[in-house]
Amino acid sequence: MDTVFRGALIDPALFHALSLVLALAAYNNLPNIEILTYRGELLNGLNTIMRKPGWKPKVSSITAMLMLISYEYRVDGANCDSIRAHIQGVQAIMNMCQAEDVTAVDQVQRALFWQDLISCLVLGTSRLLSHNCYQEFRNLRIVNVTKELPLGFLEVTYMWHMEFAAVVQDLTGLCTLVDKCDPTRTFIDELPIDDSQANIESRLVDLLSESRSSPACVDSIYEACIFATYLCTYNLSTGIWMGCFVPEVCVSRIIGCVTEAVHDPLWDSVPGLLLWLLCVSGGLTERKDVRKQVTVLIQSVFLLHMEGIHQDWHVCKGILRNYVWSERAMERKIFRVWKDLHPESSGALEARDELGPLWSCVL
Template sequence: MFHVALAKSAGEPLFRIDQQTNLVLFQGLQMEGGPALLLADKKLFHGLSLLLALVANGYHPNYETMHHRGQVLELLNQDLSHSDGHVPSLQTITAILMLISYEYRVQDTWPVPATAATHIHGLQSIINQRITVSTGYSHGRIRQIQRALVWQDIICSLATGTPRLLQFDNHDVFARLRENQMYRSYFALPQGFLLHAKGWPALSSAVFEDLNVTCHLVDRMHGQDRTSIHSVDDELGIVVASLPLMEDLDYEGYPLCNSQANLEVRLVDLLSETTRGGSPKQEELTYRACLFAAYLCTYRLSTGLWEGYFAPEKCATEILDCMAEFTRHMSPWKLAPDISFWLLHVAGGLTKSHLNKTRAAALMQRYRCFYPSGYYQDWELVEMKLNKFIWCEHTMKETLYTFWQQCRHDWRWGSLGPIKAWMLAVCVASATVVHAEETNAAIAAGKHVLCEKPLGTTVEISQSAVDAAATRSDLKDVCGFCRRFDDSYRDAYEKTESGLIGRPSFVSQESKARSVHAVGITAVEPDLRQYNDRDNAVGIVAFCDGRIAYLYASRMMAAGQQDTTGIVGTKGKSSVNLVPVENHVRIYEQGGIRHELPQNYWARFQAAFTREAIEFTDSVLDDTPTCTC
C-alpha cells in the first residue's frame, strides 16, 4: 500500500514514505525498535488503515472507514480508561493525531468540525495534565508532540474554516528583515492587489507584504532575482539564516518557528474570519480566493521531505470554487480580469491534482475572451502580468508556464472541438448553460457566431457574450430568435412599424424598462422547483414611456404548440397565431368542427429556423448587415 502515490497525503504532517527503504517514518515520533514496532500496535494499524481508506475513497466515508474509525475509538477508550493516570503510550498519542486528521478531512453529508475539536482539546489536556508532570518523556519529545498537535489544529482550521483552538507564540520572524535596508522596499503590497485591498482587513495587507518579501528572498537564494539590488554573499547568508524555510529544517520535521509557518498560521486565522455559505458578494469571494492562493503560494515556496497533499489541494479547490461562484452569478468581466488571471494560474499551476488542473483550464477558457489577445501568444506578457501579484520565479515559473501551455492547447481546440483556421463561423445550439461560454470562445478565436437564445441563464452571464462581441466589431455575432424570421411575426412587425394600428403598447427598440414583475408555479412538474424552474409563469414589464408588456409561458398545453402574440395600439390591434393551426385542414365530425395544432416547437418554427440560418450565412459570405428586426 505504501507504493501508492497518495498514501503519504493521509497523515500530513504525521508520516512520510521513505523513498530508499519504503518504510513509514513518523516525524519526530520515532521510538526504539523503529516503525515496524510502532505499527504493530492495533490502534495504529486501524488509524493508518482509516486514513488510507479515506484517501482511496475520495475523502468520503464508507463501510471501511467507519469500521476502522470505530476500532480506533474503541481501542483508545480502553487504553485511556485503564491508564490509571500513567503517561499514554506513544502509539496512543499518534492514533489520536491520526483520528484528528481523519475528522477534518472527511467529506461527510453532515460535516461536524466539533468532532476534530473534541480530539484536539482531549490530546491537549493529556499533554498538560499527564505528560508534563511525568518523567516518561523528555522535554524534546513533549515539544514534538505539542508541535504535531498544533499543526493538526492549523490544518483543521484551514479545512473547516473554524478558528484555531490552540494558541502559541507566533513570533514575528520578519522583524529583522524589515530592518534590512536591502529588503525594506519590498515590504509593500503588490500592485495587482491595490484595486481590491481597500476593503480588506489591515492585517491581511501585512501578510501579503511579508509573503512578497519571502518570494523575493527565495528567488535571491536561487539566483533568480533579476532586480537591480545586489548584495554580497555574507549579507545574504545572514538574512537566509534568520529566515529558514521548510526544506532547510527537514531534521526538525515540520517546524512552527519559520517564515512559512508564520505566514500559514496568519492566513488560516484570516480565513476563519471570512463568511462561508449563503450568497457572498464579489469582494468577499475575491478576498477568500486571494487568501487561499496566498496559502498555496506559501506552501509551495519550500516543502522538503514532509510535503503533503491535502492542504495545497484544499487551497486549489477553494480558489476554483470561488471563481466558479462568479460565473454562476455574474459576468466574468465584473471580476477584474487581471486578478482572475493570477488566481486561475496559481490554482492550475500549483495544483498536483488532475481534476483541479482541468477545472482551472476550463475556467480560463470561460474568461479568456476578456484577456488581451497577446496573453495567448507571448509568455513574457503573461509573466509580466503575474508579477504584479504574488510571484516567485523559482517555485512558480515552470509549473505556471506548463499550465499556460495547456490552456493554449485548450484555447486552440476548446470545448467546441477543433476551431480550425479555415472555419468562418460557428453555430452554438448546445445546452443553455454553456451558450455564453462557447460563444465567447468562438469570438476569441475570431469566428462569426450564431448562438441560439438565450445567451445565458442569468442577465450577467448573457452580458458577458454581449461584452465579448463588442470587442470584435468585424465579426457577425447574432443571438438567434426564430420569431424574427417567421413570416407571420415579420408581417405583424412591418404593419406595426407602418403605423397601421397606431402607437402600440409594445416594446420598441428605444424603450427602457421601469419595472419587471414575474411569478410562476409548478402545477404539473413539482420537481422543476429544485432547479429554479416553473411550468407556468407570468411576467409584466412596465416601460419608462408608459407602455406595458404581458408575458405568459406554460408547459401545460395538452393540444400542442401554441405561441400567441397580441399587440394593442391606439388605432387597433394585431395578433399572431391567436388561433393556432397545423394547416388549413378542418375536420367535421359528430362532436363538431376542429383543426389540429403543431405538436412541438420545431414543427411550428421549422421554416423560421431555416431562414435564420440562410440569412446568417448570407451576411457572413456577403458582408451584409444581420437581421435586427
C-alpha cells in the same frame, strides 16, 4: 524512532491508527468496511487504555488521537463540533503530559497545531491554537529583503482587512529570499523556511475564519485571494508535506469562489487579479482535469475579461508578477497553464529557453 516514541510501534492504538491512515490513502479517502473496522478498533483501543486506573498519556497515544482527528476532517467533515472537541481534548492531554512530567516531543505539539489549522482551513472549525502559542512560529525569519505590497494588490486590499496586506508583504519578502537561493543546491537545506510558512499560513487561516464569521457579508474574491496566497506559501517549500491533500482543497476553493463571483463588477477593473487566481489554481494543481477546467474558464466563461492579457507569455508573466510570485517555485508550473492555452506558441518558447532558470532542485 522507537526510542523517541517510547514503544509507539508496539502500541495497539497507534497500530490501528496507522492502519486506518494507510487504508484511507489506499482508497482515496472513501470510507468502506475495512476503513470503518480500523476506525472502530482505534476508538475501542483508545477507550480501553484511557479507562485504566492510573492511566498516563504516552506520545504514541497522542499520535493515534491526532491521526483520528485527521480521519475525521477528511471523511466526517460535516461534524465540526466533534473535531473541535477532540482537538481540545488532545490539548488538555498535552497539558497533562507537562504536568505529569511525561515526555512529549516537540513534533507532537507541532502536529496538534497543524491539525487545528488544517481543520479550520478545510472545514471552518474555530481556531483553538494560534501561531503565537509557539515560540518558533511567532516571528518571521525574513532579513535583508524589502517587503513591499505587490502593485496589483494595491488596487484591492484597501477593501479588505489590513492584516491581509501585511501578510502579502511578508510573503513577498519570503519569495524574494527563495528566488535569491543558489539554484544548484537543495533549497530546504540552504534556507529552511517552514517556521515562516507556518506563521504566514496561520495568519491567513485566521483571516479566513474571521471572514466566515460574517456570512451575510461574504466576499468570494477576498476568500479566493486568501486561499491562493495560502497555496503560494505552501508551494514555496513542501518538505514533508509533499503529496498533502490541502493544496488541492485550496485549488478547489479558489475555483469555487471565482465561479461564485462570475458577475462581480470588480473583475472589470482588476482583470489581472482574475488571471492570477486562475493561473495559480491551474498551475499549482497536479490534476490535469483541473487545469482543463481553468483553461475553459479563461477561454470561455471569462473570455471578455481575459482578452489581450494572456496571449503573449511575457505579457502574461508581467501581469502575474504584480501579485504573489516566485520565479523559482511558480514559473514553470504556471507555464503549464499557458501552454494548455497556447500550445502552438509554447514550443518556440521552450526551444529558446525563455522561461528563465530551470530550477531543478527539490523544493
